[in-house]
Amino acid sequence: MNSLVDKYNIPGPRYTSYPTVPYWDESSFSPETYKETVIRSFNESNSEEGISIYIHLPFCEALCTFCACHKRITKQHSVEIPYLESVLKEWNLYLKLFSEKPKLKELHLGGGTPTFFSPANLKTMLQGIFETVEIAEDPEFSFEGHPNNTTREHLQTLYDLGFRRVSFGVQDYDPKVQKAINRIQSYEKVKEVTEFAREIGYRGISHDLVFGLPHQNWEVMENTIRKTMELKPDRLAFYSYAHVPWIKGVGQRGFDENDLPSGDEKRRLYENGKKLLEDLGYIEVGMDHFALEHDDLYQSMKQGKLHRNFMGYTSSKTLLMVGLGMSAISDSWYAFAQNVKTVEEYQKMVEEGEIPVVKGHILNQEDLSVRRHILNLMCQLETEFTYTNSFPELKNSLHMLSEMQNDGLVEVYDTRVKITEKGRAFTRNVAMVFDLRMMRNKPETRIFSMTI
Structure with missing residues (x-):
């Protein structure tokens, strides 16, 4: 190997x-042509399969140095309400394109840190969307939670709104690794929020683990996997760390590159990790994902329904996925479109009544x-x-x-x-x-x- x-x-x-994004041909792209594909996709699919919504919530209180997402670091929670109001205004711009009430099949809150936002503010924003849609039968609503700031109130509020899946970003339990990536969180905290979610009734609890981080070796990785198994999440994302420090703004220079495992060592972390996960009852799904046999992700793979988009792997597919929020990417199947990448420009464009796309590709x-x-x-x-x-x-x-x-x-x-x-x-x-x-x-x- x-x-x-x-x-x-x-x-x-x-x-x-x-x-892929670097190969988008923007010469044929314009907001108007993108809107035309949204209308086409909506008319072809809404009455049957419905649509998906991805909401990008970019704020984090601290910078994790392994993260390549578009985010804004702040401890000022006064940013919450203005941002969520902009999300609702952007959604209303999409509603003007639709010929009938949208049927909402999938909804995902990503980031950033969605649980940076208070439960009450998230509820207000989500209710604003739900008032304008018909919710499909057996919808897939999910969110990403930071173990350090996901409260029982977050979990209960979102559960009451129809969320049944939550993904907790664990990455690694080793103190040295956590310090290098500036993501300090204890096993006890992860255990607490996982048990809260299970008690409330979430049927899909996922943990994200990352291999290839600074200072990781097999002893470190094995300890993280075995601790994770004590909590038995329904599914796991077992990601390869993507080291892309040359991309502006990702913040991946918080450690020495010599601290990263070599290619051979990194592959060994994956191969050994995969074997251990399978020994513990998990089945590999697609690429980077593992699930227990009862989980929807595994069942959808068996049934040939597994799908992949900017949200990762999903257990069902919709032709239209609307991305709301700063830097969010939309997929109308016939086109991709990405929103502007700063909060200020995003809010300005929405206030001016423009769908805030900045680039895209017509397929x-x-x-x-x-x-x-x-x-x-x-x-x-x-x-x-x-x-x-x-x-x-x-x-x-x-x-x-x-x-x-x-x-x-x-x-x-x-x-x-x-x-x-x-x-x-x-x-x-x-x-x-x-x-x-x-x-x-x-x-x-x-x-x-x-x-x-």
Whole structure:
């Protein structure tokens, strides 16, 4: 495995979208063309599957030095109400595009730190949205909670509003690692909020763990996993740390790069961690995720319904996902659009009655075809080609897989590609073979994190 890591550990996308953000073609994009795709997607899907909403809540009280999200560090909670009022105003701009009341199937609060906001303020904002929609049967409402500031009141308030899933960012329990990433939180605190959620009735409790952080070794990682198992979350995200300090504003220079585990050591953390998780009853789902057999994520994978978007893996799919808030990304299936990345500019544009998108991409027919194949690989670990979903470089792409086939990472048939169990760790590498935009315009500088 180590030789394969050396061979395939190259910079590559995580494929929460295709085309990936650096390859968005903005020459054909405008807010008006984006709105047209939103209307099209809504009209095609609202009455049946409904829509999704992602709300980006960017504020954090402290900077975690491993984080690459768009955030604003502040201890001033006076920012809460003005920001949430802007979110509601932005949502009202979308409502003007819709021909009927939206059916809300999925809702996710991300950040930043959603639990930076008080339960009362979150409730006011959410009720403002719920008054304008029809809530679908068995909706998927979820939020990200920081163990240090998620209170029982947060959990109860959001549960009463229909939330049944919560994800707690744990990362690692080792004090030295926590100090390096500026994320100090005790096992006791994580245990407390996990038990609160379980007592209240949440059916989907997730913990996020990260491997490849500074000062991690297998002893450290094993201790974190075994402590996590004492709490038995329904699912786990077991992420590779994405070291991208060259991206402006991510704050990933809070430690010496020599403190990071090497490629081989990092892969060992994953391989050993995966084996331990499976020994403890978890099943790998897609890439980076593990779930117990009863969890919706595993069940959706079994049923071929697993989906991946900017929210990560989801157990159901909607054609339209509206992103609200500073830096949020929307996906109308036919287009991607990202909001402006500062709170001030976001609020200014919303006040002026503009949907605050700053850049995006309109997908052409080739993009839609390639996107489907990459989604299939990321979610089902296989894809099938027909005359209608082919593309000019397909023969070359399949030829590029021959070396991966020789290494036992993929099986290639006449019209089908399947990632093997051995190849799971290299899913991003397999997907890259079909990334036509990147193949035609290879980056001259490093713009992605390493695949391993």
